[in-house]
Amino acid sequence: MKTEDQGEDRIWTQLYQEANEEAAKEPILASYLHAIVLNHNTLEDALAFHLAGKLSGPSLQPMLMREVIDEAFLKRPEIGIEFREDLKAILERDAAAQKYVEPFLHYKGFLALQSYRIAHWLWISDRKGLAFHLQNRISELFGVDIHPAATIGKGLLIDHATSVVIGETAVIEDDVSILHEVTLGGTGNMTGDRHPKVRKGVLIGAGAKILGNVEIGEFSKIAAGSVVLTDLPPHCTAAGVPAKIVGRPFSDIPAYAMNHHLHKPEED
Ligand SMILES: CC(C)(COP(=O)(O)OP(=O)(O)OC[C@H]1O[C@@H](n2cnc3c(N)ncnc32)[C@H](O)[C@@H]1OP(=O)(O)O)[C@@H](O)C(=O)NCCC(=O)NCCS
Numbered sequence: 001m002k003t004e005d006q007g008e009d010r011i012w013t014q015l016y017q018e019a020n021e022e023a024a025k026e027p028i029l030a031s032y033l034h035a036i037v038l039n040h041n042t043l044e045d046a047l048a049f050h051l052a053g054k055l056s057g058p059s060l061q062p063m064l065m066r067e068v069i070d071e072a073f074l075k076r077p078e079i080g081i082e083f084r085e086d087l088k089a090i091l092e093r094d095a096a097a098q099k100y101v102e103p104f105l106h107y108k109g110f111l112a113l114q115s116y117r118i119a120h121w122l123w124i125s126d127r128k129g130l131a132f133h134l135q136n137r138i139s140e141l142f143g144v145d146i147h148p149a150a151t152i153g154k155g156l157l158i159d160h161a162t163s164v165v166i167g168e169t170a171v172i173e174d175d176v177s178i179l180h181e182v183t184l185g186g187t188g189n190m191t192g193d194r195h196p197k198v199r200k201g202v203l204i205g206a207g208a209k210i211l212g213n214v215e216i217g218e219f220s221k222i223a224a225g226s227v228v229l230t231d232l233p234p235h236c237t238a239a240g241v242p243a244k245i246v247g248r249p250f251s252d253i254p255a256y257a258m259n260h261h262l263h264k265p266e267e268d
Helices: 010-025 027-038 043-055 062-075 078-093 101-106 108-124 128-142
Strands: 183-185 209-211 237-239 244-247
Touching: 010 027, 010 043, 010 078, 010 101, 027 043, 027 101, 043 062, 043 078, 043 101, 043 108, 043 128, 062 078, 062 108, 078 101, 078 108, 101 108, 108 128
Parallel strands: 183 209
Antiparallel strands: 237 244
16 A cells, blocks of 8 residues: 555554564563564555454454455555544544554554444445444444444544444544444434434544434534434534534534644634
C-alpha cells in the first residue's frame, strides 16, 4: 500500500519505529512485537497477521483467516486508506493515545472496526455466511456488535468501544467519534431501512442511543446518555431522554474536539 502521495508510508514507518523502541525497552514483549509488527514489510501485512491471530478459532484456522484478510486488502485497497485514517483519528482525538503502535496492538475499538471492514467486504462480495461468522467473532472478542452490512466511512474513532452496537442499515460518514455503549439501532417498529444515518464530523457521547431511521446532521453532538428518536439538524448539541436540542457546539468539528483535550482553537 502506497501512501496518499505514493511515497513512503509514514504511518507504517512510525509504527515500526515505535515497535522497535518498545521491543528494546520491554524485552518480555519483544517476541510478540516481532511477530505482530517487526517481521512484516507493510502495514497491511502486519494488520492481516494481527487480525488473523485474533479472529481465528477452532472453526477457522489462522492461515485460512489470513488468506481471507489478504484477499480483502487486495481486492478492496480502500480498506488500507480507511484504516490509516482510523489510526490517525485515534492519535488526533484520544488524549490517551500517544503512539500508533498502542491502538494498533491493543485498542479494541480499532481492532473491531478493522475486523468489521473485512466482514463488510465479505458481505458486499456475497459471502454472507463468513461475514456473519466474523460478526460473531468480533462480538465475542471485543464486545462490539457491528452488522456487516452497515456502511461506515473512514476516520472513525470508537473510543473504549465496549457495548457499541451498530445495526444493519446504519450509515456513519467520515470523521465521526463514538464513545462506548452507543447504540445505532432500530426502534423495533420498522423493517427495511430502519437505522440511523450519522453525517460527517458528529460526536456521539457514551451511552447515547440513537434509534430508528433518523438523520444526525453533520458536526452535531449527542450528549452522553441521550436517547435520540428524531432527526437532528447540522451543528447542534442534543441531550436528554428523549433528546432535545440544547445548543450549538463550541467547536465546528465536535468529533475532533471530543472533549478529550484535543482542542483545535482555529475551529472554534
Ligand atoms: C454534550 C457534550 C458533548 C457537551 O456539548 P456542548 O455543546 O459543549 O454542551 P454544553 O456543555 O454547553 O451543555 C448544553 C446543555 O446540555 C446539558 N448537558 C450536557 N451534557 C448533558 C448530558 N450528558 N445529559 C443531559 N444534559 C446534558 C448541559 O447541562 C447544558 O444545559 P444548560 O444549558 O441547561 O446548562 C458533553 O456534555 C457530553 O455529553 N460529552 C460526551 C463525553 C463522553 O461521552 N465522555 C465519556 C468519556 S469516557
